[in-house]
Amino acid sequence: MPEKKYHRLLLTGAAGALGSELRPLVPDYAEKIRLNDRDPVKDCQSHEEFIAADLGDMEAMCALTKDVDAVVHMGGQSREGAWADVLNSNIVGMYNLYEGCRKNGVKRVIWASSVHTIGFYPRTEIVNPQSPTRPDSNYGVSKVYGEAVAQYYWDKYGIESVSVRIYSCFPEPLDRRQLTTWLSYNDLRHLIGQCLWAPSVRHTIIYGVSNNPAVLIDNRLAAHIGFHPQDTSEIYRAKVESNSPEPDPKSDVLGRHGGQFTVDQHFDD
Numbered sequence: 001m002p003e004k005k006y007h008r009l010l011l012t013g014a015a016g017a018l019g020s021e022l023r024p025l026v027p028d029y030a031e032k033i034r035l036n037d038r039d040p041v042k043d044c045q046s047h048e049e050f051i052a053a054d055l056g057d058m059e060a061m062c063a064l065t066k067d068v069d070a071v072v073h074m075g076g077q078s079r080e081g082a083w084a085d086v087l088n089s090n091i092v093g094m095y096n097l098y099e100g101c102r103k104n105g106v107k108r109v110i111w112a113s114s115v116h117t118i119g120f121y122p123r124t125e126i127v128n129p130q131s132p133t134r135p136d137s138n139y140g141v142s143k144v145y146g147e148a149v150a151q152y153y154w155d156k157y158g159i160e161s162v163s164v165r166i167y168s169c170f171p172e173p174l175d176r177r178q179l180t181t182w183l184s185y186n187d188l189r190h191l192i193g194q195c196l197w198a199p200s201v202r203h204t205i206i207y208g209v210s211n212n213p214a215v216l217i218d219n220r221l222a223a224h225i226g227f228h229p230q231d232t233s234e235i236y237r238a239k240v241e242s243n244s245p246e247p248d249p250k251s252d253v254l255g256r257h258g259g260q261f262t263v264d265q266h267f268d269d
């Protein structure tokens, strides 16, 4: 277990699925944890304080990031949705969060980007952290914006960031595509811990995928993070194949990294 590196960490999206998984991990890295979400967070421990705020509220984000050393940013619109929600949570919200970090001298931000930044790549191509983006949705575009913000605040203001392009992070793989794209909760915790602990990250992009057969990513350019996934989707293969139908060979759902997002209609139509 590492020595505690930070005095106070901020965890956003603390009421959400991944925020809830990460909440028990962050005390290993900091004395105090500030939790944020617009929804209520229950059962705060003595080392935790909860501040309800909307990412779209600049004043609230400046207050939220005060006296914080580093941020684990899991808050936001977590899938394709109405443009107004994507805009508020992922675009305005990302800007507000980084402005708060700049004004308050926050040193490092680890945040949840997405496979949907590169969703239109065919599965015959392996992507690496420098592959040009090919977003598959307004949600994916908002994550590309977030990565641009992270790069800009490193280059201009010296705030370090890791943009973690999470593929499919669930307790188990849910369908045949996720046999390739699954990230286990254990591997997520290891990955975020490494991002917090690595001595220097500048702005790093890294893919979040477990040690599955036939992975479609190459993380060697992010080797300095020290992410070594331990879990594999293979143990769920029989269950997934018996529960999910054979894919239509003409559909792009299994043909592209972004899966269903690449074929869905515009959300607001």
Ligand SMILES: NC(=O)c1ccc[n+]([C@@H]2O[C@H](COP(=O)([O-])OP(=O)(O)OC[C@H]3O[C@@H](n4cnc5c(N)ncnc54)[C@H](O)[C@@H]3O)[C@@H](O)[C@H]2O)c1
Residues within 6 Å of the ligand: 012, 013, 014, 015, 016, 017, 018, 019, 036, 037, 038, 039, 053, 054, 055, 056, 073, 074, 075, 076, 077, 078, 079, 088, 089, 093, 112, 113, 114, 115, 165, 166, 167, 168, 169, 170
């Ligand atoms: N779960 C995955 O497989 C996956 C894959 C790729 C990326 N991600 C990203 O990881 C992050 C966490 O995902 P999750 O699965 O836990 O999603 P989630 O929807 O369960 O959690 C997101 C949390 O953010 C909060 N939130 C949303 N908009 C907000 C706003 N404007 N102000 C304050 N709080 C707000 C929500 O209340 C929610 O608790 C998201 O950014 C998502 O895009 C997740």
